[in-house]
Amino acid sequence: xxxxxxxxxxxxxxxxxxxxxxxxxxxxxxxxxxxxxxxxxxxxxxxxxxxxxxxxxxxxxxxxxxxxxxxxxxxxxxxxxxxxxxxxxxxxxxxxxxxxxxxxxxxxxxxxxxxxxxxxxxxxxxxxxxxxxxxxxxxxxxxxxxxxxxxxxxxxxxxxxxxxxxxxxxxxxxxxxxxxxxxxxxxxxxxxxxxxxxxxxxxxxxxxxxxxx
Numbered sequence: 001x002x003x004x005x006x007x008x009x010x011x012x013x014x015x016x017x018x019x020x021x022x023x024x025x026x027x028x029x030x031x032x033x034x035x036x037x038x039x040x041x042x043x044x045x046x047x048x049x050x051x052x053x054x055x056x057x058x059x060x061x062x063x064x065x066x067x068x069x070x071x072x073x074x075x076x077x078x079x080x081x082x083x084x085x086x087x088x089x090x091x092x093x094x095x096x097x098x099x100x101x102x103x104x105x106x107x108x109x110x111x112x113x114x115x116x117x118x119x120x121x122x123x124x125x126x127x128x129x130x131x132x133x134x135x136x137x138x139x140x141x142x143x144x145x146x147x148x149x150x151x152x153x154x155x156x157x158x159x160x161x162x163x164x165x166x167x168x169x170x171x172x173x174x175x176x177x178x179x180x181x182x183x184x185x186x187x188x189x190x191x192x193x194x195x196x197x198x199x200x201x202x203x204x205x206x207x208x209x210x211x212x213x
Contacts, residue, residue: 005199007146009210011070011071011072012143013143013146014073014147014148015072015073015074015075015139015142016067016073016074016075016148017077017147018150019077019129019152019158020077020151020157021057021076021109021110021113021150022080022106022109022110023105024078024079024100025153026052026057026110028041028049031100033045047182047183047184048182056178056180057110057112059175059177059203062207063148063178063203063206066206067210070210070211072148072210073119073120074116074119075119075120075122076109076113076115078109078122078124079123079125079157080101080104080106080107080123080124081099081100081101082123082125084102086099086100086125089125090126093125093126107123109121122135122138127156127160128157128160128161128164129157129164136168139170144170147171148173148175149162149165149174150175150178151179152179152181153180154181154186155187155193156181158179162174162198163194166197171199172197172198172199173201173206174191174194176201177202177203179191
């Protein structure tokens with residue numbers, strides 16, 4: 001038998017995971033951006049937010065809708081500490097200065113892809129969702145074998161999720177135009193680097209696959 005990553009999704013064995021698409025990292029008023037003067041914000045993050053609002057979030061909405069319609073489990077992970085002061089977060093996050101307090105607005109998924117009332121949201125306090133949450137346990141309980149990944153930031157938390165999911169035995173599909181980082185060069189480099197771990201397709205291709213077109 002020939003093994004391959006290029007396997008179409010079986011909806012009842014699949015889940016779509018959105019990584020860190022939350023107010024903290026995808027809203028102008030999020031903690032990472034709100035105190036920046038407009039000129040500095042535009043210089044550092046203008047391209048990122050333009051891409052996010054014009055292309056990436058609409059693509060996320062499309063794949064969310066397609067997954068729901070096909071009966072694919074839709075899940076979310078967000079950066080959010082289990083405590084208000086962040087004492088539980090990883091050493092890396094402490095050094096970086098990331099703390100999204102428990103229950104805060106910054107820790108919520110953005111309104112544009114708001115989770116359904118029975119969809120799972122897992123707060124994480126490290127780069128990889130597989131390190132600081134019980135997502136592997138949850139996915140196995142759900143019977144998930146194929147994991148579709150979309151989110152932020154392509155070359156950080158998204159890459160971590162892809163690699164760890166692969167090492168744990170999931171077939172991973174990355175939606176290349178429903179992920180984003182802070183420059184085109186960084187995004188392209190990440191997509192190229194991670195391609196040996198996963199199947200990479202576009203939003204259009206995923207929607208067509210789930211709709212049977």
